[in-house]
Amino acid sequence: MTESILSVEAIRKQYATVTAVDRLNFQIREGEIFALLGPNGAGKTSTVRMLIGITRPDSGRIRYQARAGEQAAITGPELGYLPEERGLYQDQPVLDVLVYFGRLQGLSRRDARGRATQWLERLDLGERATEKLGALSKGNQQKVQLISTILHRPRFAVLDEPFSGLDPVNQERFLDLVRELRAEGMTVLLSAHQMALVERLADNILLMNQGQEAMTGTLESLRHDSGLGTALEVQFRDQPPRELPSLSGVQDSRRLDERRLRLSLASDSDMNELLGALQGLGAIEALHSERPSLHDIYLHAVGEKGPNSEKNDAEEMTA
Numbered sequence: 073m074t075e076s077i078l079s080v081e082a083i084r085k086q087y088a089t090v091t092a093v094d095r096l097n098f099q100i101r102e103g104e105i106f107a108l109l110g111p112n113g114a115g116k117t118s119t120v121r122m123l124i125g126i127t128r129p130d131s132g133r134i135r136y137q138a139r140a141g142e143q144a145a146i147t148g149p150e151l152g153y154l155p156e157e158r159g160l161y162q163d164q165p166v167l168d169v170l171v172y173f174g175r176l177q178g179l180s181r182r183d184a185r186g187r188a189t190q191w192l193e194r195l196d197l198g199e200r201a202t203e204k205l206g207a208l209s210k211g212n213q214q215k216v217q218l219i220s221t222i223l224h225r226p227r228f229a230v231l232d233e234p235f236s237g238l239d240p241v242n243q244e245r246f247l248d249l250v251r252e253l254r255a256e257g258m259t260v261l262l263s264a265h266q267m268a269l270v271e272r273l274a275d276n277i278l279l280m281n282q283g284q285e286a287m288t289g290t291l292e293s294l295r296h297d298s299g300l301g302t303a304l305e306v307q308f309r310d311q312p313p314r315e316l317p318s319l320s321g322v323q324d325s326r327r328l329d330e331r332r333l334r335l336s337l338a339s340d341s342d343m344n345e346l347l348g349a350l351q352g353l354g355a356i357e358a359l360h361s362e363r364p365s366l367h368d369i370y371l372h373a374v375g376e377k378g379p380n381s382e383k384n385d386a387e388e389m390t391a
């Protein structure tokens with residue numbers, strides 16, 4: 073789990089006048105789930121395409137520790153790739169499509185058939201194996217596509233937007249499934265826009281913006297580096313004073329409604345001291361605290377409004 077399976081050193085990719093990826097560095101350890109995040113156009117797909125050898129970096133270096141030795145990209149049967157543009161054969165029966173892909177990855181027909189049948193049953197598609205793929209809903213097609221990616225048990229799976237088109241129940245199943253693959257030792261590079269899911273899945277996160285690293289690390293370290301503190305919602309029994317006194321450790325405060333305040337705390341604020349000060353403003357009926365989510369951190373890092381400066385109809389208060 074500690075060995076680096078992939079090392080990316082200052083890679084750069086330019087398309088005409090656009091620098092899609094600009095001296096990007098990161099490492100992925102064997103057996104981890106690594107999330108590559110960023111706004112549209114940040115350079116995620118361009119990065120993935122270099123990692124799997126579809127394109128080559130203009131400069132910089134990619135080193136993949138394949139079983140047979142170091143490679144400049146993740147290629148061959150060690151790779152399982154779920155592309156953003158889904159491209160399975162719509163007019164073929166589901167099972168045949170999967171067997172075909174399994175065969176392409178070196179499985180015997182019998183093995184591919186056996187594995188595909190198991191996976192289809194597991195994902196509630198067992199009874200639809202003989203139907204044409206195009207007859208399935210988008211979410212079910214997505215399941216088939218994921219099966220085709222991992223059927224041959226790749227060592228390194230690259231999943232581009234694996235959750236798109238899935239309902240919440242199936243999102244949870246995909247989450248479990250990816251965790252299971254990790255437990256079996258598979259390394260997973262995940263690119264997705266569903267921050268709440270990524271937050272529960274990723275061991276390490278790289279947040280890209282404009283081709284460069286905006287932040288990287290575990291969720292905990294991103295929380296720390298973002299400087300975003302906990303948000304505290306306080307509900308008073310009666311309306312608190314209109315003019316709030318200065319509250320130590322509070323960076324920002326908003327009135328949510330007549331009796332509720334939302335306070336953004338500095339990361340080093342003293343909760344006991346603050347609670348004492350709040351009690352001085354009136355009887356407290358309820359408290360709810362929330363650590364910054366990946367969603368908050370993401371918005372903060374890519375320059376959008378952060379969680380602590382959300383626009384709200386409620387009037388601003390002086391802390």
Ligand SMILES: Nc1ncnc2c1ncn2[C@@H]1O[C@H](COP(=O)(O)OP(=O)(O)OP(=O)(O)O)[C@@H](O)[C@H]1O
Nearest residue numbers: 087090091092110111112113114115116117118119
């Ligand atoms: N083949 C190409 N030719 C020209 N420009 C390209 C090409 N591929 C990507 N780009 C440009 O490079 C930049 C990064 O694009 P990329 O597709 O890597 O972003 P992304 O992070 O994957 O975005 P999204 O979340 O929308 O998929 C964009 O400005 C894009 O227009």
